[in-house]
Amino acid sequence: MKLTNDCYIISMGTKNFTEKYFRDEDGWVKISSKGRKFRMTAEQLLNHLLPAIAYIKPGLIWKVEHKNQKNLAIHNFTKDELEEALRSIVSMRGKCKKVQPKLKQGSSQHTLLKRRIHAFNIASALIEKEVGCSQ
Numbered sequence: 614m615k616l617t618n619d620c621y622i623i624s625m626g627t628k629n630f631t632e633k634y635f636r637d638e639d640g641w642v643k644i645s646s647k648g649r650k651f652r653m654t655a656e657q658l659l660n661h662l663l664p665a666i667a668y669i670k671p672g673l674i675w676k677v678e679h680k681n682q683k684n685l686a687i688h689n690f691t692k693d694e695l696e697e698a699l700r701s702i703v704s705m706r707g708k709c710k711k712v713q714p715k716l717k718q719g720s721s722q723h724t725l726l727k728r729r730i731h732a733f734n735i736a737s738a739l740i741e742k743e744v745g746c747s748q
Contacts, residue, residue, distance in 0.1 A: 618636045619635070619636040619638075620679055620680050621635065621636075621677055621678065621679055621680065622677070622678045623658075623662065623677050623678075624674075624675065624677075624678070625661065625662065625665050625673060625674070626673070627672050627673060628674075631646055632645055632646055632661075634661070640652060640653070640654070640655075641654065641655060641657070646692075647691065648690075662675065690743075695740050698740060702737045702740070703733075705733060706733035706734070706737070709729055709733065710730060712726065713727070713730070
């Protein structure tokens with residue numbers, strides 16, 4: 614497992630916002646709670662993180678995660694984008710569940726719909742987990 618600076622994502626914030634910090638090929642990057650991207654030096658990164666780590670600013674929550682080696686891309690969706698996606702997924706799942714009894718069990722359409730509902734369940738759970746982490 615690679616343990617260099619570019620293998621970590623640092624999240625910091627309060628129950629109302631979360632900022633993410635990571636290192637890419639050009640240096641350190643901060644993604645604001647509104648999704649804006651800012652470049653920063655390592656010293657600036659420390660100036661942001663040390664008060665949280667030292668608990669000088671109570672209420673700041675921080676965590677450090679190792680990037681999954683299979684998925685090195687970082688997706689930075691805003692809380693609003695995730696909540697809108699969740700609403701769409703829940704709506705589609707409801708429509709699928711409503712249609713499911715009308716299909717012949719064992720048919721390809723029934724199987725496909727069953728798998729879609731399962732995929733919607735997974736997607737909504739993952740989004741709910743992410744939104745919960747950023748609160």
